[in-house]
Amino acid sequence: MAAYLNRTLSMVTGNGSFDSHSLNDSTSSTGATRALHNNANDISPLQIFVRAKKKINDIFVEIEDYVSETTRFVEGDVPISGDIIDKAETEQFKSYVLKVSGIREVLSRDHMKVAFFGRTSNGKSSVINAMLRDKILPSGIGHTTNCFCQVEGIDGQEAYLVKEGSDEKLNVTSIKQLANALCQEKLCESSLVRIFWPRERCSLLRDDVVFVDSPGVDVSPNLDDWIDNHCLNADVFVLVLNSESTMTLAEKSFFHEVSTRLSKPNIFILNNRWDASASEPEFQESVKAQHQERCTDFLIKELKVSTPKEAEERVFFVSARETLQARLKEQEGLPAIQGALAEGFQNRYFEFQDFERKFEECISQSAVRTKFAQHSSRGKSIANEMRQMLDGIYERANVMHNQKLDQKKKLTDRIANTEQQLMLVTREMKMKIHNMVEEVEQKVAKALNEEIWRLNVLVDEFSLPFHTDSLVLNVYKKEINAHVESGLGSNLRARLSTALAMNVETAQREMTERMTALVPPEKIAQQTQKIVIRNQPFEMLYTLNCQNLCSDFSEDLEFRFSWGITAFIARFSGKYKDKNSKAAAIAAANAHNRHNNSNMNVSQMMSPSSPMCLMPANESDLITQEQLSLISKVAVASIGSQGTVGLIVAGLMLKTIGWRVLVGAGVVYGCVYLYERLSWTNAAKERSFKNQYVKHATRKLKLIVDLTSANCSHQVQQELSSTFARLCRVIDTATTEMNDELKEIESSLTQLETSQKQIKSLKNKANYILNELDIFESNYIKAN
């Protein structure tokens, strides 16, 4: 301080008078202190706070953008957010938005706060006014300030004040009434009146310093309220003492209270009214030394807030009134020393400036450290927490990415394998169906042939009363047709159906097992409805339709003597008839093979009108029929001439054998005839009818053996093919689903990769912010 005083004293003239021009020069720009300080360090201490505030504010703008971007990302941009980001994390990210906006809010209100305390009339308001170079706060003898008055800067030109709990902007001249203890309108001691003063008018306000004036510590017992309401965020405390007296217990106990509530508060002690010492120069040094010792002891020993070296720099002897007067004159363009100023004004003035310089350094450092260190650390912890959460999200995204890649590979292999296997299984199944169909065809043909061979047994079982009456006979024919049809059907069913159904079911089961093994079980599980083969077991339909088949049956119930000539002719012609029937059967079978139409209705095919039935198999059959008709004619002609021939034969025989033998033979012949005639009863007719029917039905049924077996094999083929087609559809659906799933996985992979890139970029941003805060701390906090 001595060097500083020597330097500044050089501006004072040799005869001890104050050179106001020198002072004016130095204070004309930003004030003497700042000018000196700027020259020395090239930067105002307060500017450190201003720059630090701007810097941390810029960083928090970045943090706010970063937090919003990250929140947007976790809330909406990540398509599979539910899998890699849980709700709690999303909520946590959202909470950072509020936290950062809260910090920015506090940051915008952050300023350097200096609070003035001391007994009434010690000159607190005067000191503030002197520092602000204007008579802003009311001052006067006695108890003037009756509430807390806070002076802060505003950007506009108009000063105004606002009472606590009100938004009304009051004229600043009313501060004289409001804050004055003598005023009618009483405010609570701890209430606050905020005075907004244009920044342009005061450099300290421009640099974000806020001044708080208080009522005298001796006028109120509510010191706790004061500390809670006005001291906790103060960066510097100024204890304004009256140098004409000594520090009181009230002042001491207030600061004791402050130092217990705040860790190492920055306290300056101004021994104000030091101009009074000029009137008693002989005691000046000893009083000063006494005050200095008591003050430093108070800071070092009692409050324990300063080291001895620091305490030396915290105690000043000033005159606020003189400083204010000098500064007001300077602003009016008048010399600062005009008027009656006590001896030693220059020293007191420069000491006031020295106080201001130390105060500026202290408040700037303290505010940067206490306020911005906290913000910086909060910013770091937010960025760190977010980076950690993003690390976790990235890790989960990575795990999921690998899982999806694995799923993609498995699915691709599965699809390729399914397609390949399906081709093989299809070939195998076609072969199996073909073999089975052939087997069924053979079995049915064999069984039907056997049943036809045993047809007489079935016909013999028919027991409806027989009568030759045409009406009764028609009903009889219908019934016997029905009997044969159902009998054949049930016999075939009994012989074939169970084994066939089992074979079909086994084939279907094997088919189902083979096919379903090609796709994942869960895909099959979704389609069980489609896989269920059938509710009822497979049953073969044997379409015989004897009614139509034997509709052309016409019985011959005329009596015929078995030894008569007609019978011989009939027997002879019967050979041709049999031969003809055989040819027709061959023709029908050929026609069936040619058409190979298994769907053709058997009855349709075998109806009398069917060309297949009537048409001979080939030209040679036609010749045979013509020959037959010729033979019949010869036979009839023979019967017609049998009387003449008989007489000739009888004559010849009579001559050669003798008449006795002939008579005997005639009697025997007659007896045989009689016997046959008499035994031609209804039962015999029925037998004859049934025999004829069996022959006819056998012939007809043989014609449809191939067709029926083809029909049956076709049913089996239909059954197995439809099962196979159904299973193919199931596989198709499953493969389509797998392909869709593959597409989904591929799209998820793309999204995950995009998300991972975004997360990486967000992590980098967090690192950038952390780095910015590190630089901020090393530039502004650790450097202080």
Ligand SMILES: Nc1nc2c(ncn2[C@@H]2O[C@H](COP(=O)(O)OP(=O)(O)OP(=O)(O)O)[C@@H](O)[C@H]2O)c(=O)[nH]1
């Ligand atoms: N001689 C002299 N008088 C001073 C000085 N500072 C202030 N005063 C006078 O002391 C009286 C009280 O000054 P204030 O600034 O009102 O004191 P205060 O501590 O704010 O008082 P309250 O507001 O009542 O708490 C006023 O008349 C001032 O002019 C000084 O340095 N020297």
